[in-house]
Amino acid sequence: MRRWNGWGEETTVMALPAAGEAFLAERVGPGQRLADASLAQVLDTVPVSRLPAHPLVSVAAEERVRHARGQSLPDWLAMRSGEFGIFPDGVACPETAAQVRELLDWARTHDVVVIPYGGGTSVVGHINPPASARPVLTVSLERLNQLFEIDEDSLLATFGPGANGPQVESQLRAHGYTLGHFPQSWELSTLGGWVASRSSGQQSLRYGRIEQLFAGGTLETFAGPLVIPAFPASAAGPDLRELVLGSEGRFGILSEVKVRITRLAAQEHFYAVFLPDWNQAMQAVRQLVQARVSLSMLRLSGAVETQTQLVLAGQPRPMAWLEKYLALRGAGDGKCMLTFGVTGNRVQNAASLRQARKLLKGFGGVFTGRVLGRKWAEHRFGFPYLRHSLWSAGYVVDTLETATDWSNVDNLLQQVEASLREGLAAEGERVHVFTHLSHAYGEGSSLYTTYVFRPGASYAEALARWQRLKHAASLTIVGQRGTISHQHGVGRDHAAYLPVEKGALGMATLRALSAHFDPQQQLVPGVLIEQS
């Protein structure tokens, strides 16, 4: 069963090795454990629903608790402390597009606020019910998860929006296809959520971001259904898919999603290479993508992330041998690990691997084969579980991400890291910060930063610390030419920083679109566009 107060399946655990705990204690101090609330305690705080009865709407307390929060750090603290504050008044799980329509019509009649809910994996406060005088209905698309149609000539597949990663892939793989969209939240996040929040998967280098995969579909809005047909390409004016991508539920509910699919590859392997220092590593990655070497993923860890990963691997002896070997080959202190994948047929993969190895060798890269790459692939969806073991050990972990052009990547990285590292200095606290580049493009790269800190003596203190860190990093990002989000979206947590990026006219355009599709502002108010 899915955890009600954290990530993933209750039975799945990713342990923090003893060496990992010691490593963190050395960097930020001994852990500080806070007591968790029980589900029974939280259920006692759920108020009576304000919604009128409807056959598709459940007002059961547990259902409302389980759909009240996503996976952001404030969500995590709310769930662990039991202080949710606000719950949706009800949860509906439509099974057909017609039921989605029916629920919107009903919400309009009864002046109900509506929150489209995919997998609830948002990390920026997308799906949290707002404080509102109107009742709030969460519409979970989880039962609308089928593959409706597959066009094998055109490589197009039509799904219900609530299909999560495993449901998308298992239904496509049965026919020999893949979508190739693998965000780290793949286990729980959904097609509709990916489109609505402009998601990026780990293998976007081969398959593209969701923008490239989303071919069309239907958005049910308060102004009626917006049907977007799929074309291989079109010059028929502005592309309406762009209205839906990143709309974060503000314009309507996706009830059907058409995606571009790919035949399953014959072969796929992941490899690890260590580069002597950050500068050479970054140049190597830039050249790999600009030379269009055909890789399916790459992830370049900075020196601190590399060191942290080797400790968290929990195998001190083999890692010590590896480090000795790498140092002998010129990748000592300051080394950076690059993990990359090749996907295709044997001939294509052999050629790509040869090209990549040759280029990386020119930057002092030490090739270590497939072992670490295989480990990455095995655990690629497992790392989010580490938040639990870190929490039990008394540490808070969160991540943030951005993207910028190559000429600014290093500057932005250094500044974001510094803003986090020094963010709690006034109260004498240290923050362990590390970064990787996860999605590289010809013109620039995404930056994905993880930070670990101690919660302090109370939940309120933990939240205040996070707010300070998040605000400092967000100001740095928008002030230094980064986007406020490369893949997590805007939600509530980034909404205040969005105007810097979009400008006054851009924000006015978004507001006008929202008013057009949702005149009474019933769809996730406060998300994407701050309430005035």
Ligand SMILES: Cc1cc2nc3c(=O)[nH]c(=O)nc-3n(C[C@H](O)[C@H](O)[C@H](O)COP(=O)(O)OP(=O)(O)OC[C@H]3O[C@@H](n4cnc5c(N)ncnc54)[C@H](O)[C@@H]3O)c2cc1C
């Ligand atoms: C551990 C972890 C790892 C993550 N890794 C990645 C990653 O690698 N790449 C990445 O891109 N993101 C990642 N995320 C963020 C998150 O998974 C994505 O934003 C994802 O796209 C959200 O999908 P969801 O189905 O869970 O949507 P939800 O969280 O349920 O909703 C997100 C937004 O989409 C809207 N929405 C959902 N479904 C619909 C619909 N059918 N119609 C209209 N609007 C809808 C909601 O109203 C909300 O505004 C990660 C999150 C976690 C917790």
